[in-house]
Amino acid sequence: MTRNQAMRWGVLLACVLMTNSVIAASRAFPRVVQSVQPNMVKIYGAGGIRGLEAYQSGMLISKEGHVLTVWSYVLDTDYITVTLNDGRKFKGELVGADPRLEIAVLKIEAEDLACFNVDESVELGSGDRVLAFSNLFGVATGNEPASVLHGSVAVRTPLSARRGAFESTYTGDVYVLDAMTNNPGAAGGALTDRQGRLVGLLGKELRNSLNN
Template sequence: MTGSTQWIKRIKQLAALTASVAMMFAVAPASAIGAEGLPAALKRTVKVFGAGGLRGLESYSTGFLVSPEGHIVTIWNHVLDVEPITVVLDDGRKYEADIVGTEPKLDLAVIKLRADSERFDHFDLENVPSAGVGDRIFALSNMYKVAVGDEPVSVMSGVVSAVTSLEGRRGGFEIPFEGDVFLFDAITNNPGAGGGIVITRSGKPLGMIGREIRNADSNTWVNYAIPLRDLKTPIEQILSGTYERIETRPDDVAGDQLEPADFGLVMLPDVVYRTPAYVGSVIPDSLVATAGIERGDLVVFIGDELVQSIRDLKSALAAVEESDDVRLIVRRGDELITVEVTAPEKSE
């Protein structure tokens, strides 16, 4: 057996051991880890599968049931860029699901199982608790795709280490949520964990695990969750069909933010709320022209950010800072093409 083969075998053994430990911890009796409501919480947490597989973009994430009809709260990300979405419950039951509503500025999405005649156990968001520094929590998520069938999701134990605003970045992009978040001493910042649920020791829903991000100042990974107290009203309004997405007011936009034209992109007219981000033309000798972007290309990702409309495109580019490395993924016919450019200085 060659040296490289031995290393591959050892890595696989270590990965299997890690997954086994995570699963054993997830299914441990509630009394063993001090959470009375943990078994019920595990049944209400689901595995979400959808788009991904491109350059480190995982095709899986996590969600949690919030209604008896099968509504699920999850994180708004690229995994949802497919129709239909696949959801697997704790007991292995598999359903197709559709997007009901989203709020990108809160990293929030609500999807619904295609199961109109069934009823599901779910988290009650009527009385969402608060938490402070030192409070014990449990974080439930499908990190690293440990659970794919009838396995429960993984559980991590920790404490709230801070309740504060978050200066975080995902690649070259700032996270959209502007309120205070819960910071933990548990490592919740894992692939697939986004959209997972953080609960109190008694099993009450406390927060939604956010996307993988780094601290903008220290460049270290951040373990955090968005408080459900900030998501409760938008979730209820999405369920009732009365929600109106948050708009960016003109006075919220700084004059030094980058725009599509700064990269050489001229988009089609933004005539409806979700006009697809098709490239109308490319400015000759511009950054994107040199990189190979062509007229008619559909921009689907900027970095790891899903682009569902021209508004999304403008918002993502506005969050880019000068000299950031920016990755664009465009669809050209049936082909996905990736290009990378360096953000320019904002023209005066």
């Protein structure tokens, strides 16, 4: 075998391996999405006037019905409705919140629920592919699945580096994504890797008079 023939065979083998990898990933994607959907919930509460949406997203983090979401005006009501992936609706009770971190935990009276294992969450770096699950635009009202967006991590950076341009009490690290995840209703959704492992929580859209 000549050197040129060996190079051609090497290129051909690389193309075959790459094609097989792409095919395997495309076949695994529906299974990953299907496995994550039961962990997602839709949250309805205060809002509905002056352009304030009365809904946001959340994720189950315990089999006993604990829901992690963002801290927002939507939760500023005595009656919060949490809708599961299968369409069941429950009254959500606010059991904890940290406005500084802009997160809140709700509790619903249910058992044996699918949920994320927070202890097995993963960290990603620039260029890693991600999936964003949320009820953006409030299109899911019953047993419809959460919307799923593909994207990648652009950078991980402290949010405090942007102080002055945005108003936020949170000053820790955030993932800047190459994906449109700041649509109405997306806040509180789940960010996962391509295997469906939890990466983080989709935050609220940040804006003020400088960038509105």
